[in-house]
Amino acid sequence: MTAIAALLSSSIVQTVLVGAAILGAISGMLGAFAVLRRQSLLGDALSHAALPGVCLGFLIAGGRDLGSVMAGAFATGALAALIMMLIVRRTTLKTDAALGIVLSVFFAVGIVLLTVIQSEGGSGSLGLMTFLFGQAAAILRSDLWIMGGIGLAALMLVLALWKEFKLVSFDADFARAQGFPVTVLEAGLTVMVALAIVVGLQLVGVVLMVALLIAPAAAARQWTNSLGGMVLLSALIGAASGAGGALVSATTRGLATGPVVVLIATGIVVVSLLVAPGRGLLWQAAATRQARARISDGRVLATLQGFARMHDDAGYPSERGMLQVALGAKPPAARLASLESRGLIRSVMHPPETTPHWELTTAGHTEAAALSGQPGDTAKGGTE
Amino acid sequence: MMRDDTLHEPDQALHVEDLTVTYGANPVLWDIDLDVPPGVMCAIVGPNGAGKSTLIKAALGLVRPVAGHVRFLGRPIGQMRGQIGYVPQRHSVDWDFPTTARDVVEMGLYRHLGWLRRPGKAEHARALAALAEVGMQDYADRQISQLSGGQQQRVFIARALVQDAPILILDEPMAGVDASTEAIIIALLKKLRDAGRTIIVVHHDLTTVQSYFDWLVMLNVRIIAQGPVSETYSADNLRAAYGRHLAMIAVPAEEPAP
Numbered sequence: 338m339t340a341i342a343a344l345l346s347s348s349i350v351q352t353v354l355v356g357a358a359i360l361g362a363i364s365g366m367l368g369a370f371a372v373l374r375r376q377s378l379l380g381d382a383l384s385h386a387a388l389p390g391v392c393l394g395f396l397i398a399g400g401r402d403l404g405s406v407m408a409g410a411f412a413t414g415a416l417a418a419l420i421m422m423l424i425v426r427r428t429t430l431k432t433d434a435a436l437g438i439v440l441s442v443f444f445a446v447g448i449v450l451l452t453v454i455q456s457e458g459g460s461g462s463l464g465l466m467t468f469l470f471g472q473a474a475a476i477l478r479s480d481l482w483i484m485g486g487i488g489l490a491a492l493m494l495v496l497a498l499w500k501e502f503k504l505v506s507f508d509a510d511f512a513r514a515q516g517f518p519v520t521v522l523e524a525g526l527t528v529m530v531a532l533a534i535v536v537g538l539q540l541v542g543v544v545l546m547v548a549l550l551i552a553p554a555a556a557a558r559q560w561t562n563s564l565g566g567m568v569l570l571s572a573l574i575g576a577a578s579g580a581g582g583a584l585v586s587a588t589t590r591g592l593a594t595g596p597v598v599v600l601i602a603t604g605i606v607v608v609s610l611l612v613a614p615g616r617g618l619l620w621q622a623a624a625t626r627q628a629r630a631r632i633s634d635g636r637v638l639a640t641l642q643g644f645a646r647m648h649d650d651a652g653y654p655s656e657r658g659m660l661q662v663a664l665g666a667k668p669p670a671a672r673l674a675s676l677e678s679r680g681l682i683r684s685v686m687h688p689p690e691t692t693p694h695w696e697l698t699t700a701g702h703t704e705a706a707a708l709s710g711q712p713g714d715t716a717k718g719g720t721e
Numbered sequence: 722m723m724r725d726d727t728l729h730e731p732d733q734a735l736h737v738e739d740l741t742v743t744y745g746a747n748p749v750l751w752d753i754d755l756d757v758p759p760g761v762m763c764a765i766v767g768p769n770g771a772g773k774s775t776l777i778k779a780a781l782g783l784v785r786p787v788a789g790h791v792r793f794l795g796r797p798i799g800q801m802r803g804q805i806g807y808v809p810q811r812h813s814v815d816w817d818f819p820t821t822a823r824d825v826v827e828m829g830l831y832r833h834l835g836w837l838r839r840p841g842k843a844e845h846a847r848a849l850a851a852l853a854e855v856g857m858q859d860y861a862d863r864q865i866s867q868l869s870g871g872q873q874q875r876v877f878i879a880r881a882l883v884q885d886a887p888i889l890i891l892d893e894p895m896a897g898v899d900a901s902t903e904a905i906i907i908a909l910l911k912k913l914r915d916a917g918r919t920i921i922v923v924h925h926d927l928t929t930v931q932s933y934f935d936w937l938v939m940l941n942v943r944i945i946a947q948g949p950v951s952e953t954y955s956a957d958n959l960r961a962a963y964g965r966h967l968a969m970i971a972v973p974a975e976e977p978a979p
Contacts, residue, residue: 515832516802
């Protein structure tokens with residue numbers, strides 16, 4: 338404990354943690370809109386396209402100056418988005434093909450530039466490699482102001498244009514028919530995503546940045562049914578993944594931050610996909626099981642009632658073998674036990690036979706009648 | 722005044738002149754001249770690819786035409802936003818979006834609310850009233866993903882109703898809904914028509930055109946026929962729109978079978 342306390346009191350670690358949390362929150366918040374608008378992969382293209390900009394910013398500033406690096410990343414990201422839009426509008430290529438082309442070309446240019454800069458050596462050129470996979474330890478206290486500023490701007494924008502963003506994300510055509518400036522709103526969201534990517538580059542890196550946009554949103558969607566809840570939860574998950582990843586990476590020598598952040602976020606996604614109430618896979622499997630059991634119980638009750646009617650004896654004891662023939666399969670012992678414990682059937686003996694028999698109770702008759710949708714025979718009385 | 726207030730064909734609910742829309746080099750709509758008078762219930766019919774949805778989208782300014790102009794009650798669409806209720810095709814949106822039926826209906830009020838204002842009590846009440854009109858008041862707080870296709874369609878219609886617009890435009894509202902939902906929708910639309918609204922519906926089921934509608938536009942890239950259903954719903958027009966192999970069920974009863 339004292340080791341962790343000592344670690345947390347270090348100002349470098351604090352800076353890294355705060356920066357990673359802010360970044361994760363921004364990405365989570367904006368990622369929620371990107372996922373709902375089915376634009377998750379746009380984030381991937383934008384982040385890869387930022388790499389040449391990072392290198393150009395480095396070349397122009399002559400060093401690892403965050404301002405110029407971010408401006409460069411933003412510029413090439415925007416250029417990539419523009420080219421993608423032109424490809425989709427002017428050619429017959431679809432969005433996914435345009436994304437793939439732009440992403441790989443820009444990333445290739447970025448790698449070439451990166452190699453050129455490194456071969457020339459120069460001060461701090463090694464630091465550029467951290468933009469590939471991220472290095473939280475590289476965050477400076479002064480960087481927090483830029484991150485915080487962009488985070489605040491994104492938050493204000495989302496709050497101010499909440500209902501417009503909601504409408505555009507759900508039904509852009511309707512928004513356009515209502516006279517909303519849909520193109521401007523969509524561009525606004527895309528620019529905010531690009532800004533989030535730009536500030537996230539040095540933490541997560543261009544290669545894995547998209548995961549910090551998508552994963553928190555995908556996890557959050559599992560737990561909530563309102564847009565507000567989803568955006569808030571997505572921001573929290575993003576912040577937690579960012580901070581957790583930064584902490585692990587900062588305390589492990591040479592471990593890049595991006596992969597750790599992505600693994601944590603993805604872990605939350607997997608858990609959410611499995612256990613989230615209502616939407617989780619395990620939850621749905623349990624619901625399916627319950628439905629099956631209900632149907633199986635219903636068939637047992639209906640069969641017992643059928644025998645009872647056939648013999649004009651509400652308390653007719655049905656032998657297990659007869660049930661098996663009527664149902665076409667052996668009635669599962671667990672289901673029979675469950676029916677008995679709920680007071681719907683009763684296990685009885687029918688001497689001289691020694692095999693188990695069951696009869697319907699009054700409640701069982703009522704239940705069977707309700708299931709079959711016919712009027713019950715309860716007037717004639719069960720055995721209770 | 723920057724705004725041009727001269728009305729052009731103000732006696733028509735919808736007036737379309739010389740409208741041509743192309744996707745790439747192919748004309749989807751060619752030289753459309755169209756008038757829909759106020760207070761009618763108008764069906765737009767035509768085969769697949771006839772440009773029915775495109776006509777609606779071009780009229781609403783969602784698709785840019787290469788030529789022609791559109792007026793609603795004499796005004797361009799830019800001045801009529803908020804006075805036209807639009808019901809897009811149900812499949813045009815993702816119904817897994819995290820929101821409730823009432824929330825979707827309130828979206829119809831966003832324009833009226835203006836920037837920066839959030840829906841409040843008054844908007845909640847109006848949304849509930851609109852949901853009640855389509856018989857969906859009990860589902861107001863239901864997740865939209867949990868609604869059936871017919872219920873989703875009714876929520877969409879409620880979103881257009883809540884605007885209280887004099888003109889309603891619906892794109893295939895009867896596609897993929899069951900018979901009882903279709904009956905509810907048609908009864909509602911007829912009631913609105915009788916209250917003086919203009920209803921324009923992209924419709925795909927020829928067998929119901931005569932019983933549902935009183936005005937008809939038959940379309941196949943060009944306008945084939947338009948006018949009161951009694952005058953336009955003829956075997957000749959149907960053949961012209963759909964081709965010779967048209968199923969006989971769609972041909973009006975007074976035509977002798979060949």
